[in-house]
Amino acid sequence: MKLKRFPLAAAVAALLLSTACTAARSEAGLADGPAAAGYPVTITNCGKEYRYSRTPSRVVVMNGGSVAEVSALLELGVADRIVANAQSYGASEVAGRVDAIKRLPTGNIALNDMSDIPREAMIGLTPDLVISAYDGGFRAEAGFATRDDLAAVGADTYAPKSSCGAVGTVTGTPSIEDSYALLRDLGAIFGVPERAERIIADSKAHIAGFGAKTANLPKQKVMVITPGMAMGGEFSSVGGNGIWNDILAKAGAVNAFAGATDQMFANLSREQVASADVDALLVVNYMSKDPDADARKLLAQFPQWDAAKNNRYVVLSDSIYLGPSNHLAVEKIARAVHPEAF
Known part of the structure; x- marks a missing residue:
């Protein structure tokens, strides 16, 4: 309102804004x-x-x-x-x-x-x-x-x-390469492309080391779930088509519910979960007070799972998503599902 009443003030304000933007x-x-x-x-x-x-x-x-x-x-x-x-x-x-x-x-x-x-x-x-x-x-x-x-x-x-x-x-098939693309883009934008490539090379070497130890072992079926993110039913935050599928593959495992949806998360019934073969449980810690308790609760509900019989689970947080620390997820999953290799 004031700018409409005072055209000169508006002109000065516009000039100052233009100058500030140019300086920025x-x-x-x-x-x-x-x-x-x-x-x-x-x-x-x-x-x-x-x-x-x-x-x-x-x-x-x-x-x-x-x-x-x-x-x-x-x-x-x-x-x-x-x-x-x-x-x-x-x-x-x-x-x-x-x-x-x-x-x-x-x-x-x-x-x-x-x-x-x-x-x-x-x-x-x-x-x-x-x-x-x-x-x-x-x-x-x-x-x-x-x-x-x-x-x-x-x-x-x-x-x-x-x-x-x-x-x-979900665009395409998410993979660890998406995390590397993010690092490369930001490395270029911020003038540190060499550092980005070193981080990527270190990650690849770390992953390759654990992949070599698990490559010839049976692929363990893993259920990925984020208990604190469920917004529908009890099993509405089961990992579907996400970057975790590539992470699991490099750790010697597969997603037990990879085919349940083409979206990031699947919304499953209790019957679907109960009838699945689950060798290990991966609980994603999202705002949980006790993610280990979340894992134990799930295992107790499905004693027929091999995961429950062997008390085999792993808790992860940011490394299971897009970002610079996917190699840590590969390591922790590999150690959890193939303890005999380490």
């Missing part, structure tokens, strides 16, 4: 000018092309129910560029990771009912790069700043390539 893009290396060493780099993300000539310096990480993105930035050693992080999980296979995430700035943002950053708050952070866990993090109808909104204020946008599809869909 210049700081991030996105404006014209000499490129920093190792730049420019071009990243194609969810159908849009972005050209970087400097390392982003005001990075916002959206929630999206993930810690893959913030964990990757920590692993790459560039988390000091974060001005606001909304991702957290509360558990990790990586020593010190939970505390490292807690220490990151949050921007003092009042999150929306999806525990994420609403449009106006996002714009107020004046980011030069916004990272979302999935392309839906830029949906206007959900109250988020769109890619175009953010481009207008000098911010580029990124979501993992494996999460570029429509909300709730």
Whole structure:
């Protein structure tokens, strides 16, 4: 209202905003000018092309129910560029990771009912790069700043390539390669591609070592379940078509319910669960006070399982999802389902 009454004030405000956005893009290396060493780099993300000539310096990480993105930035050693992080999980296979995430700035943002950053708050952070866990993090109808909104204020946008599809869909067959693609993209954007490749090489070597020990052993059938995420029936959060299938394969195992759905999670009946062959149980710790108790409760319900007869289960958290620590999941699963190999 005030801007309509005072055209001069509006013009000055627009000029100041334009100047601020130009400065922000210049700081991030996105404006014209000499490129920093190792730049420019071009990243194609969810159908849009972005050209970087400097390392982003005001990075916002959206929630999206993930810690893959913030964990990757920590692993790459560039988390000091974060001005606001909304991702957290509360558990990790990586020593010190939970505390490292807690220490990151949050921007003092009042999150929306999806525990994420609403449009106006996002714009107020004046980011030069916004990272979302999935392309839906830029949906206007959900109250988020769109890619175009953010481009207008000098911010580029990124979501993992494996999460570029429509909300709730699975794009292709998820695999550990998706985690490596995330590391490579962020390594290129932040000017540390060599570090990304070292992390990937170390992960591959770690996985290959455990794969060699289990390659000739019988494939154990594993049920993957996230008790704290069940939103339908008791067995509505059974792992279906997820990255865990590739992780299990590399650990000498298979998903007992891989064929139950083409989506990330299957919603199964008690009868389906009871009649399945389950050699081991994998409980994903999501906001659980006692994930071991969750595992024991499930095993007690199905004493006919070999998993119950042998008390064979493993608890994992962030390493079973997209992110830089899938090799730790491979190790823990391999040790749990093939103890005779170690």
